[in-house]
Amino acid sequence: MSDASIGTPAELKDPNYTPPLAKAVPLGIQHVLAMFVSNVTPAIIIAGAAGFGFGSNSPDFPQMIYMIQMSMFFAGIATLFQTIGIGPVGAKLPIVQCTSFAFIPIMIPLVAGKGVDAMAVLMGGVFLGGIFHFILGLFIGKIRFALPPLVTGLVVTMIGLALVKVGIQYAAGGVPAIGTEEYGSAQNWFVAFVVIIVTLALKFFTRGMLSVSAVLVGLLAGYVVAYLMGMVSYGNVGNAATLALPNPLHFGLEFTVAGVVGFCLMAFVSAVETVGDVSGITKGGAGREATDKEIQGATFADGLGTAVSGLFGALPNTSFSQNVGLIAMTGVMSRHVVTIGAIFLIVCGLIPKVGAIISTCPIEVLGGGVIVMFGMVVAAGVSMLSDVDWNRRNMVIFAIALSLGLGLQLEPGALQHLPQSIKVLATSGILPAALIAIVLNLVLPEELADESTEEISGGMKGHR
Incomplete structure (x- = not known):
């Protein structure tokens, strides 16, 4: 307007x-x-x-x-x-x-x-x-x-990765439905995909407010379909x-x-x-x-x-x-x-x-919407990481923070012997990843970044 x-x-x-x-x-x-x-x-x-x-x-x-x-x-x-x-x-x-x-x-x-x-x-x-x-x-x-972008981009990416599981669970029928015949049914996924498809169509093939409100309109479309299917x-x-x-x-x-x-x-x-x-x-x-x-x-x-x-x-x-x-x-x-x-x-x-x-x-309609929204959170984090100078130092910081943060989130039982308060914080994934990235970024010498190339496992090269 x-x-x-x-x-x-x-x-x-x-x-x-x-x-x-x-x-x-x-x-x-x-x-x-x-x-x-x-x-x-x-x-x-x-x-x-x-x-x-x-x-x-x-x-x-x-x-x-x-x-x-x-x-x-x-x-x-x-x-x-x-x-x-x-x-x-x-x-x-x-x-x-x-x-x-x-x-x-x-x-x-x-x-x-x-x-x-x-x-x-x-x-x-x-x-x-x-x-x-x-x-x-x-x-x-x-x-x-x-x-710096290395830390903030990692944290935003981790937030998105922590949330995508919620989107899939909702699209399949919600946490209460896990283990039931209804969970993951074709009807549930159909409604969720209506939301995703309409959202993508509006986001990429329209302009102005329709594009900005693509998720909202996509949810409304999914809601109408769900209503017609007797789910409302x-x-x-x-x-x-x-x-x-x-x-x-x-x-x-x-x-x-x-x-x-x-x-x-x-x-x-x-x-x-x-x-x-x-x-x-x-x-x-x-x-x-x-x-x-x-x-x-x-x-x-x-x-x-x-x-x-x-x-x-x-x-x-x-x-x-x-x-x-x-x-x-x-x-x-x-x-x-x-x-x-x-x-x-x-x-x-x-x-x-x-x-x-x-x-x-x-909840299946909401699932379609949050799959898009949480995916966009991950994409925003990756976009922030594109501003990082991917030398050997930064790659090592990112690798360790991501591995420990995401690993603890995926396998919380690895910390079962810790006090409950510490376990809740550590298994969030985000906080350990953020703390590790911040600390390593502050203590690792910048001289590591002066090495313009360094062979990385798998044939990848870190470069300035």
Whole structure:
């Protein structure tokens, strides 16, 4: 929706400019559509992992609806922290906040099969992790040296690899169906492939908002097919309330070593991602570099948004990269446009029926969508790794970090003799890989990189 009638070129690059309302509202809704699926998916995954269930027969099913609500509500609140700001908090740029995928591999082991009781531990980690993230804003510029593309690219790739199993399980029928005749049935895979095919077709053969919202439209197509096949039930929608407010300490707060350490370490990754998003927004929307004040304010808002979310039973928030591309596409830099989108999210988050309708989406449909989304996470990591100078030193760092991180994730039983807290952190795969990569990158001498070629097993060569 890039249009000269929206404003002059100078106005379009000004974050403080407000387009005419008739243009600003659709632009704001565009931002919501671009992030909507990714925003509610983590809540569904974590609720499912905890055992809340996907049907009305589950006594904990209302908790899933509540988590979906809070995902929308606090994504909107955190976005307002960014666009409007509170003192030094917020970049005052058109940054859209979204529930973060990055924390899912840390969260699943904390709640797996433990029901509502485990959510207090999760929220304790979200809350303290958010506070730690906020504190990172004080010196974010000084720690960036420890997180080059080799480290960040590896971590993002590991996040995607940790999640792809979830996508396959959902497409096949979901974790509760494992071992049953229904699991992996042709019907389940057919519905999932409808989502994948429609998403790919829109992504590569259309332009504008259809391309940006390809996953959302793909899910809608899969939903229609699933409905026609009798896989959709609306029994819970009528039972959902019309209006409900966030409930402070809904799940309570409980602090464990695994929860707190895991969330604090992942806050580093989230903070670096936010720095990249802020830089992308200012470059793509205004043709300039981000200021230190903007980067610091964005990090503060990330942390505050996450901490507040944890107090009300929501998941961690971070800046959403896909909306960075949307700003470049529309050419509209206005933070007030994104504020309108945030208000829309907050309103949706106050209406449980919206969450109930979202919850009617069959898990197989969601599986098709997350296969695409999680695959894109891996692809984003590989893209970041393309900026790495693949000399012998960097190849060794990457090889060891990937081998140990992915290996422990695939074979958690190898650490069965460790204390439970350490085991949860180590078998996530992401944290050991990140720590190994960071430490080796800091301690291995750069002289290794001066060796321009070195024979590597299998005939490969590392070169500068």
